[in-house]
């Protein structure tokens with residue numbers, strides 16, 4: 055755990071430079087706009103420890119799988135969103151010595167991420183080995199308005215000398231991924247061009263063939279006047295730069311304005327990329343840095359209007375929750391159904407920037423409540439469009455007849471994960487896809503989604519489960535063998551309760567949706583079953599037979615669902631009795647020891663209880679929570695939030711708050727000592743869920759929002775904005791009660807502690 059980030063309600067601030075924190079800060083201070091993302095690397099050279107990261111959403115490389123022992127069914131490659139051309143670079147040379155903070159004496163350093171307005175600012179004063187001291191301020195952002203563009207204002211002031219300063223703004227595509235499986239470079243150069251005050255580099259990914267043109271336009275002012283000195287063009291492989299030599303006067307500021315853009319063949323015809331890039335650069339540079347920055351602030355103000363959470367009385371919690379919301383909005387804006395949310399977003403290489411079940415299970419609730427309906431719909435369409443690949447994944451594992459298996463890890467729909475216990479066994483991800491459809495329709499009432507897309511996906515998933523279960527003669531019941539549940543600390547188990555439950559629920563929901571769709575649009579239904587060759591009677595009978603005859607492990611003594619067969623054969627030790635020096639287990643214990651232990655990585659039975667809580671009475675929930683939580687080590691960042699929500703439901707407010715603290719500042723305080731790899735973006739949605747579903751107890755019941763709020767002891771109040779079926783509501787929970795403001799023209803009806811209240815358009819009620 056680190057605590058060097060200063061507390062501020064709207065800003066993330068680092069003061070003083072510690073090279074040991076640099077990679078962590080590069081993650082925390084990352085910028086993004088859904089279309090491109092950028093770690094907080096320095097503009098000028100830095101020879102110390104750094105992880106370079108410039109990402110273009112949706113542009114990936116199929117990195118050939120590397121495993122010790124090949125198993126049939128393994129995917130050939132792991133797709134990863136790769137490091138793209140560096141667009142932020144500005145090389146600075148002072149009287150012949152390159153500015154490099156790793157080689158300077160630094161007398162002041164400050165990084166500030168302004169979450170309210172969406173920009174990163176860095177200030178430092180540094181003296182180089184020749185004793186020349188400069189003061190630098192850089193401000194940059196990835197534009198939310200022009201989402202293929204970014205802008206930088208980089209100001210350098212000589213403090214104790216007059217002399218030559220050379221500034222070379224550049225674009226450098228000669229980049230690597232630190233996690234490349236074979237140390238390959240993933241880009242080929244297609245071309246480059248230098249033009250007046252700028253240039254571009256045209257790169258193409260090997261194998262996947264994405265063309266990306268990255269370019270820049272710059273201007274320089276000295277003491278507020280435009281510098282007209284001509285630049286020397288520098289061209290190297292995958293690189294263009296413009297070297298400008300300036301005579302600097304002590305105390306007089308030199309400012310480089312750099313406008314950059316990344317355009318990819320995903321969004322433009324290849325032959326137009328360069329021309330479109332120039333148009334973009336022209337347009338944004340004509341707006342100018344200040345106008346772009348104020349547009350950025352307005353764009354962020356509009357976002358905050360929909361999704362801010364205000365916590366009174368706890369600045370640290372306030373900073374934490376805003377940081378989570380900010381990063382989620384930087385990662386996914388929902389405008390493009392080909393894009394999704396990597397567990398680390400654009401903040402690092404870990405997890406390859408590709409899509410996990412995290413999106414459906416953890417991120418969907420956040421976007422449902424805080425963004426336009428289309429944003430979540432696009433997340434669902436992403437999976438709908440990958441249905442053909444889901445059939446292929448299922449076929450790879452030997453399933454057929456329209457069985458669909460969504461991948462655990464993927465960007466193009468084909469499974470990429472290459473650990474057998476996950477690729478072949480961690481099948482619950484398939485159910486999360488179905489659950490997200492259910493969640494979306496429950497929240498939005500958009501039943502047309504079921505007709506046009508949802509049912510097709512559900513039939514594929516239900517068919518998969520119906521083929522994956524097997525009939526046990528011994529039990530005279532269906533069983534599911536060889537499974538890894540969400541608890542990855544045990545593999546190849548039989549009858550993982552969560553997976554069995556989810557599988558049956560998927561088949562049940564599919565049968566219900568069949569009836570619904572038939573009623574909504576019989577013609578479309580008929581066309582769909584013809585397309586899928588779906589034999590309604592036989593197949594739904596099979597689903598129902600499985601649902602009615604499924605085996606679910608249960609322990610009579612503890613009266614809890616058993617995580618899987620044989621779980622109680624394990625030595626039952628509680629996490630509180632583990633020596634602190636053994637934690638985290640995944641860093642301290644051998645893998646076999648973890649597998650043999652009873653310790654649970656993340657919510658497993660409790661994941662099912664969270665999804666299907668209405669099916670269980672409160673005492674059942676309590677018994678399972680009391681049994682499993684003390685055995686859970688929460689070594690996935692996805693775990694504490696679900697425990698917080700269930701603890702809140704059970705009235706254990708102290709525990710709920712304790713879990714909240716573990717997630718809200720997970721990255722800001724680097725709790726798990728891994729933020730240098732990137733921030734835990736998907737678990738940030740879990741933090742939001744903790745406040746809204748945990749502390750405010752928000753649920754959707756019978757088409758209405760209901761709340762069962764409590765106020766964490768340390769807080770004076772908390773409030774949040776959510777959208778629901780056309781209404782925009784602000785819910786404020788304070789010691790006095792619950793104030794609900796309807797900020798829209800649409801009337802809403804809500805329930806607070808089971809009491810129904812209409813909230814008229816543009817009015818408020820106090821409960």
Ligand code: BGC
Pocket residue numbers: 397405410411412540542655656689690691692736
């Ligand atoms: C968790 C998975 C999760 C993945 C990406 C793993 O540690 O066990 O459930 O999908 O991280 O966040």
